[in-house]
Amino acid sequence: MSTLAAFGKLPTLNSATILLVGTNEIFQQQLAETILQEKQDLKINIHLADSLPLPPERDHIRPRIDLIVFMVNMQSKHSYSNIEASLVHVDASFFLGKVCFLATGAGRLNQISIEVNAVLKLADLYCSPVLFCELECEKIRIATAQRLLRMLRICAGHMSGVSALSFSSLMKSSIGDSSFLA
Amino acid sequence: MSLSQQDLNLEDAKEQLLEECEGIWKQVEECQNKLTFQEIETVPATDPKLSLLLHRMKALTAEFNQWQKRTPEIITTNPDVLVALGKDQLQRLDHDLEMILSTVHAKNKKLNEDLLREQQWLEEQQQLIDCLDQTEKEISNQVVQFSEKRAFQELKSKMLKIKAYKEELLNALGEFVEKHFPLPEDDGIQKKKTRSSREEDVQLITLHEILESLINTLINKPHDPYVTINNSFWSPYIELLLRYGIALRHLEDPSRIRLENFYD
Numbered sequence: 001m002s003t004l005a006a007f008g009k010l011p012t013l014n015s016a017t018i019l020l021v022g023t024n025e026i027f028q029q030q031l032a033e034t035i036l037q038e039k040q041d042l043k044i045n046i047h048l049a050d051s052l053p054l055p056p057e058r059d060h061i062r063p064r065i066d067l068i069v070f071m072v073n074m075q076s077k078h079s080y081s082n083i084e085a086s087l088v089h090v091d092a093s094f095f096l097g098k099v100c101f102l103a104t105g106a107g108r109l110n111q112i113s114i115e116v117n118a119v120l121k122l123a124d125l126y127c128s129p130v131l132f133c134e135l136e137c138e139k140i141r142i143a144t145a146q147r148l149l150r151m152l153r154i155c156a157g158h159m160s161g162v163s164a165l166s167f168s169s170l171m172k173s174s175i176g177d178s179s180f181l182a
Numbered sequence: 183m184s185l186s187q188q189d190l191n192l193e194d195a196k197e198q199l200l201e202e203c204e205g206i207w208k209q210v211e212e213c214q215n216k217l218t219f220q221e222i223e224t225v226p227a228t229d230p231k232l233s234l235l236l237h238r239m240k241a242l243t244a245e246f247n248q249w250q251k252r253t254p255e256i257i258t259t260n261p262d263v264l265v266a267l268g269k270d271q272l273q274r275l276d277h278d279l280e281m282i283l284s285t286v287h288a289k290n291k292k293l294n295e296d297l298l299r300e301q302q303w304l305e306e307q308q309q310l311i312d313c314l315d316q317t318e319k320e321i322s323n324q325v326v327q328f329s330e331k332r333a334f335q336e337l338k339s340k341m342l343k344i345k346a347y348k349e350e351l352l353n354a355l356g357e358f359v360e361k362h363f364p365l366p367e368d369d370g371i372q373k374k375k376t377r378s379s380r381e382e383d384v385q386l387i388t389l390h391e392i393l394e395s396l397i398n399t400l401i402n403k404p405h406d407p408y409v410t411i412n413n414s415f416w417s418p419y420i421e422l423l424l425r426y427g428i429a430l431r432h433l434e435d436p437s438r439i440r441l442e443n444f445y446d
Contacts, residue, residue: 087225092222096237124231163245
């Protein structure tokens, strides 16, 4: 079982790498394109995967990953269980602020097959924030892309004075998640 | 300061900056080496929260200590570098400010145009209102005249026309009846004389008169429109009226007739 290490490689100059994990390729592509359309002064690498672990044979050409986004499609039980299985292959250091869950399709309540609470609970279990996003809507997609980019900058250490850990601690305290502990 | 000396200074500054960068990169590499020695910690699948929270606590404490110990980093003290940096920042600021200025100008212009357009629109609306007010006044004056005088006169003239027309029709009908259904003249009377002496003293009435009496009875006494036939009615004309469905005989009393209900 190969685990994705958080600090296995040296960072590359003026660039940041984001990994999108999810079963819906169309959504991944859309989100990736939206992220790349945002104007940035640093180079953004986007890696797409449908599950973890990542194939080991291409490990040497893969840059250090700064932020993992687990995309949970609320309309598919398969996507949820897939993410649950993938989480095991992640280095514990990633959960110090370099992991984020992205719940898609939660807006159409009659079509969801996973409860919103289940996702919130999962994220709480792994001490990571959840973003909700309807990827079909362009404006929301752009806003989500901007949020992810801002998180990515922090996670890659491009914001002086803020670390991923302190940022995620800030985000957690604003969620007020004690209701899911029961 | 000559040009060549300036170039020399710049070269020196570059060199110095590169050296500093190299130093920082070496530090990064050292840290990386230490990190790779650390073993990768996997998350327990059953209850990851506790271990993760412990991990977080450790990391946060470490970060806290780091911040406590840390002294603010000072960028290089080389004056040339500082000047270049300051220039660069000022230029960027200048560029940003210029952009803001142009945006504000554009916005101002647009707002002015909007204002003008709105004012024009307001004026037009005002004119429209004035115009409508005026027409309303005119119309309201006219309406009064219309309702009182004109309508009355029109009705009057219409009525006169209709009356004249009615008169005309009646005259025409009367003429027609007089012309085509005359009283049996001398020879008729003579015949009657020969046939029966009892009818001599009876003065026969014209078809015109028969019709008139039928119509009058129908109009005046609609509940009982029957007219009793007496000797003054010439029987061929009665027969004619009955045969062509102009008059009807009473169902029980054959001596009484009435006008057909043409208006039904």
